[in-house]
Amino acid sequence: MKKINVVGTSATGKSTFSRALAEKLDLHYIELDNLFWLDDWQECPDEVFFAKIESEVQKAIQGYVIDGNYTRTIPVKWVEIDTVIWLDLPFPVNLYRSVKRAFQRTWSQRDLWENSNNRESFFRMFGRDSMIWWMIKTHAENRKKYLEMMRMPEYQHIQWIHLKTPKQVRHFLAQLAVEKSCV
Numbered sequence: 001m002k003k004i005n006v007v008g009t010s011a012t013g014k015s016t017f018s019r020a021l022a023e024k025l026d027l028h029y030i031e032l033d034n035l036f037w038l039d040d041w042q043e044c045p046d047e048v049f050f051a052k053i054e055s056e057v058q059k060a061i062q063g064y065v066i067d068g069n070y071t072r073t074i075p076v077k078w079v080e081i082d083t084v085i086w087l088d089l090p091f092p093v094n095l096y097r098s099v100k101r102a103f104q105r106t107w108s109q110r111d112l113w114e115n116s117n118n119r120e121s122f123f124r125m126f127g128r129d130s131m132i133w134w135m136i137k138t139h140a141e142n143r144k145k146y147l148e149m150m151r152m153p154e155y156q157h158i159q160w161i162h163l164k165t166p167k168q169v170r171h172f173l174a175q176l177a178v179e180k181s182c183v
Helices: 014-025 032-036 046-059 071-077 091-108 122-126 131-151 166-180
Strands: 003-008 029-030 063-067 085-087 159-163
Touching: 003 014, 014 029, 014 063, 014 085, 014 166, 029 032, 029 046, 032 046, 032 063, 032 131, 046 063, 046 071, 091 131
Parallel strands: 003 063, 003 085, 029 063, 085 159
Antiparallel strands: none
16 A cells, blocks of 8 residues: 655645546545635644544545645654655746746636635735745745655655656656556
């Protein structure tokens, strides 16, 4: 049973990649943002959030792909994890994707997650809660954090896959499709 967590800075394509990965490997997909965000951008209390994660993991009969960071959830989500896939794209790629995604989401006005009524807005796009600003602020911090975690003794049981370019990400998924068709 595969147990995977896909991590990376905002706008690296974690959700798109994670959904594709879960589909290719026939695993349960768990989107942390969907579990965390309540209606009207209210945050889920940690004890409820952790219980939701545990519940989703229990539903995973053949394994799962967890999409998202939330460092404080590591004691819950990494209890049995065997693989972390880190999408570590260059800052200019993330910045471009952040801006593009914010405009697309603002324009479409679709709910961002199935369990909430949250939508992107021009105010949120440029306000202090902006995902663009969040990406700018956390990009370097995330890189440093995950590089350190890869070396930590308590995480040596985890297989780390470090994908650094959009081309590597596409190749990784394409390779899975080739391997699956050869089985």
